[in-house]
Amino acid sequence: MTMDARQVLAGVLTITMFVMLGDMIKRDHFDSLPVDSEASIHANRKQSLLTNGVGPWKQDAQSLTSCWSKPLLGEADESQGYVTFSLTNGPEYHLSQIADAVVIARYLRATLLLPDIRGPSEQRKFEHVYDVEQFVKKLDGVVKVAKSLPSKVVTGPLVKVPSRVTEEYITANIEPIFRSKGNIRLATYFPSVNMKKTKENSNIDSIACLGMFGTLELQPEVNGVVESMVERLKTLSRKSNGQFIAVDLRVDMLEKKGCQGNSASKSKSCYGPQEIAMFLRKIGFNKDTTIYLTQSRWDNSLDALKDLFPRTYTKVK
Secondary structure, X not given: OOOOHHHHHHOOHHHHHHHHXXXXXXXXXXXXXXXXXXXXXHHHHHHHHHHOOOOOOOOOOOOXXXXXXXXXXXXXXXOOOEEEOEEOOOHHHHHHXXXXXXXXXXXXXXXXXXXXXXXXXXEEOHHHOEOHHHHHHHOOOOOEEEOOOOOOOOOOOEEEEEOOOOHHHHHHHHHHHHHHHOEEEEEEEOOOOOOOOOOOOOOOHHHHHHHHHOOXXXXXXXXXXXXXXXXXXXXXXXXXXXXXXXXXXXXXXXXXXXXXXXXXXXXXXXXXXXXXXXXXXXXXXXXXXXXXXXXXXXXXXXHHHHHHOOOEEOOOO
């Protein structure tokens, strides 16, 4: 089967998108000013695209403000046990797993053990991919982080945790086990598309945002490899002056219950190819824009996107 080089490079899209987020953190796009919620980040960015009058490719039009304020542990917050976990399922899930673990450890006033990284057939140390010192530094005063367990400490029972864990879930399902056993091991699962709105100004929103956006930085060697891939994508996107759009779109998810619209609600959780295409055109992207999708293979529903943006690519044809 003949494969366009851009199709091959699109295969690294998922990790590329993840690393670009890490690069944003590295360039200090997120400063220390607290705001009410992470929605402000998206609102600010969208507003800058629509009002600056210089087109959608305007870079650094407006610095993003952080979606967290950093609470500090007090003297009464001495650790009572350990929370352990592993990063699994690929880098696109690591941010969510970190966020949930930080939220739970903070709520329980537990020490968070530095996770390992596990794939289908291999296991790596955290420091092989991510910067340990930056991780510990960013969480200083929020949760205590240990690089290894004391010799006489056991990991504790396995506790399954739904992604975007809530305070109510921790209280009802996790805290009793932790208080009884002293230590727990987390296993985050992703029940479906979890895009439901939660209560605003939740006590854990700020901690979750810090865990997701303020902790992970790639090791320089890994970051260098990914940056070279991004540069290659830019080279292949010469019709867009070296610029491209990365869209996390998987059509199978659109059929999930969490993506189904509610007739009583005016807002939507998920958007299909045609809606995405219309949105991109309305905010100023032209037909020569290169778009890379996380969708593994081409699906007929993507034709609506390709009609408006012919240079749309999935991981494979």
